[in-house]
Amino acid sequence: MQKMRITLLVATLGCFLIACGGSRFQMTPTHMEEVAAGKPISNTLIIVVVDDQEIRSIFENHFKKWLAAKGVEAIISIEVLPVQKGTQLEKSAIAEVIDRYENDSVLITHLVGFDEAEVFSRGEPEVYRTYYGFYRYSWGYSRWPVIISENVQFTLETCLYDTKSESLLWAGESQLTNPETTGKAIGKVVEAVMKELEKNELLPKTS
Template structure:
């Protein structure tokens, strides 16, 4: 009878693999929710028709964020309108659409909630990336005796010096307001760490926000 053996790596290799995985993951841009709040006094209901409004004068950012939120809501069967469609930007408009006009339009079109997305803070973090050695080994003791061997032994040991890098951290707040009462029913604080692009950060923010809303029972 043949005995089957299971290949097992030594513990130090497992630890090294874990360390490398953690190191690589720490360098990847991330967007995550850091905290949520749900109004305990709000009526228990699912919202089926929502207006999303990114609170920024940057037209491109407003359109991008609202579009990604709209796509995530629609994937769950929620009807959504972008504020940029209800009130297209003009050269003279500053600070977003008039709040009274927005609420009136929501009532007329039977929207039951409005979601706002705002950048509330931005920080720059300086991080030191340490230098590394690269080593190309040769046969043991192969360099003893002659300069050529010694030089050839040590030269492949290369050093890549360390350096400083700046990372951007963005703090965002997403609020959901009931249209009838205008009360805040749900709020989430999010953090986007060194996003590769506005699009990447916006897509991830929409995904995790809508998922949490469903988890908290506010949408289907």
């Protein structure tokens, strides 16, 4: 398996800034496997790691709709990998779904941190080497925050993996400050991820 390369890009060159009143959103790509550029995915499994199953459903379905519009077939984990609150998915269960639906990729999103002055600290590079290693790392951050106050900031991370090699293709970090609602926060994250995947030609070209 090709050695994974995590490259932190200069934020001013690789981020989206969306301002609306007191809210702010920033998307920063943190990794792109050069050999994968121009090789679009066609069938992906979406896994949002959050213990709130309603949030999980909304998030995954939002990704699914965007991917469908881009010509990518998508399977959402909440429909094929149901879990009880506090229960972690086993690798064998994920692998069985990948085999059954012939997924060529896995898209995983999780909440990294939530605080009024959150300092984002990336995990060790080893946790990114395989999709299940990243999923297990993500499980430690599965609590979704309740947006009830101002001056709050939380960070999410999204990674796209190839299922055959289990290697990382793309990764990005989304940072939200004072999001108005959970729904708007999810919408901004998904839209920004799709734009990055499209920019790197990881999505099929549409006429």
